Amino acid sequence: MxxxxxxxxxxxxxxxxxxxxxxxxxxxxxxxxxxxxxxxxxxxxxxxxxxxxxxxxxxxxxxxxxxxxxxxxxxxxxxxxxxxxxxxxxxxxxxxxxxxxxxxxxxxxxxxxxxxxxxxxxxxxxxxxxxxxxxxxxxxxxxxxxxxxxxxxxxxxxxxDSEHSAIYQCLVGERPEDVARIWLTCSGGPFYGRRRDELADVSAERALAHPTWSMGAKITIDSATLMNKGLEVIEAHHLFQRPVDDIRVLVHPQSKIHSMVEFVDGTVKAQLGSSDMRGPIQYALSYPERWEASARRVDWCAEDPLTFGEADEGTFGCLALAREAGRAGGTLPCAMNAANEVANEAFRQGLCGFLDIERVVARVMERTAVERVDSVAQLDEVDARARELARATLMEVVR
Known part of the structure; x- marks a missing residue:
């Protein structure tokens, strides 16, 4: 299906x-x-x-x-x-x-x-x-x-997810063979435009200060590292049956365009709305109907200009690692995710630096043998092994 x-x-x-x-x-x-x-x-x-x-x-x-x-x-x-x-x-x-x-x-x-x-x-x-x-x-x-x-x-x-809800809505009534690529929008997080050397000493407090969304601590740190966007690339790959490299990440700091779909004729459909998760939550509950808005309506005449930029995978290497895991498939995304959860929590607890999150994930991926996914029990085992390896790797990278 x-x-x-x-x-x-x-x-x-x-x-x-x-x-x-x-x-x-x-x-x-x-x-x-x-x-x-x-x-x-x-x-x-x-x-x-x-x-x-x-x-x-x-x-x-x-x-x-x-x-x-x-x-x-x-x-x-x-x-x-x-x-x-x-x-x-x-x-x-x-x-x-x-x-x-x-x-x-x-x-x-x-x-x-x-x-x-x-x-x-x-x-x-x-x-x-x-x-x-x-x-x-x-x-x-x-x-x-x-x-x-x-x-x-x-x-x-x-x-x-606001982005995947947006893509879902853009695809209503469309044929899979008419899709050219997906534009997955990204706020850029609190450190958009920073150089890699400027990220070495950032604190968890600064990383938790997201410019447009109010989210839980784990996902907010993932947004700062762009790992959240990497996870969303893999999610879109599965959900919409598109190759990983047909999913482009587009930085859009205002977080008003929630994602876009480009078709073979060059037409692009976008879904826009306020930066409020109640919108996509309500759409999931009401689908295929639409109910009266639970989130505030946007006065587009009063909005600031909408801007776009390129996601810097060199500075924010977690995004590149997630793409690598998505291309490989099998159990590698599970191991990558487990390593990220361990390193993300360690950073929030002050046990490692911001860039150490990427280092831990990269080393765990390097040391993981990729297998075909057969069962949830298998994924439990992969997750447990990757967490153990991530904790050991943390000890190495913070020495």
Whole structure:
């Protein structure tokens, strides 16, 4: 199955849409609940999960009254606040409990807002169970696209990334053979225009100061290194069945054009909107319909000029490494992603420098034997080995 088949209209069997929001306390999860709140006549939240933020879980549960909630971190099972959950709300603990929410009979759509590789299990389970999957967890497609794409039923796999939502919208009604290339837009992050030597001593605090988007800490650092854009190139490769080298990264600092598709006749279609994730989240929930806006409308007469630039893969080597992994395919993107997650966290904790993230990822990729992807269990093993290697490599590069 290709994404072009997915672009067939999804006919919902019932209303309201019954939604499970996995990772409801994070940035994407909170904004998903904003959309659900605004469109309470169209969406009913039936399941919620958090990693460890039990206070946020209870607050959301008391508002939306889901039948099921889960906490991934089982050590939080004795948190007193959990006694405030509404009556009749089923509570479970552990990563398996979170994955279980994606398979419930009373769930129509799973919003996967889990962070990192850990989200692959819930995404895979949702598709295998025949659910619609609105995913912000790009790592699941980057690492497991070979497994997940064949499971996607028509109209049941909806990207929540602003860029991939934009591409998806630009492709509605189009034929795959008419696509020449994809222009994947990129804000450039907080260090756009800097030389490589100027990045050696930047702090995590500076890297977390994103100029246009409000995101979680991990993805914000990925945006600063351009690894986030590299992951999105691989994601687009799987989702839209395009070669990695047909996906161009275009720096667009204003973050108003969310991506573009160029066709063989030279025509380019672009999707524009505010720098607000509630737009793509809502499109995933409403597709193929469009609901009244949850994000602010843009007054284009009052906007600053829109500008564009080239992504500097020499200065921001993580983007080049991701392209290399995407071309190689197999298990290499999984190993690359694992190394990046380890190095990203180490940088946020002050244990390594900004450029060390790239060094760790490069060395792990060099030392990884590429295999064909066969199962999620195999990817778990690849992920674990790459993390161990990344931690050892960190000790080498920071000496």
């Amino acid at each position: 290709t994404i072009f088949e997915d672009l067939a209209p999804r006919r919902a069997a019932q209303r309201p849409l019954r939604v499970a929001v996995l990772g409801c306390s994070g940035s994407i999860g909170r904004q998903t609940l904003d959309v659900c709140r605004r469109h309470a006549d169209k969406v009913r939240v039936v399941a919620l999960s958090v990693n460890a933020s039990t206070r946020a879980l209870v607050d959301a549960a008391r508002e939306f009254r889901p039948a099921h909630v889960a906490v991934a971190d089982a050590t939080r099972s004795s948190d007193p606040v959990l006694s405030e959950l509404p009556d009749g709300c089923e509570l479970a603990f552990g990563p398996e409990a979170v994955t279980g929410l994606a398979e419930l009979d009373d769930v129509d759509m799973v919003v996967n807002a889990l962070v990192g590789f850990a989200g692959i299990h819930a995404g895979f389970a949702a598709l295998a169970a025949g659910k619609s999957l609105a995913y912000a967890n790009k790592e699941s497609i980057v690492c497991g696209g070979d497994l997940m794409m064949p499971l996607a039923r028509p109209g049941r796999l909806l990207p929540v």
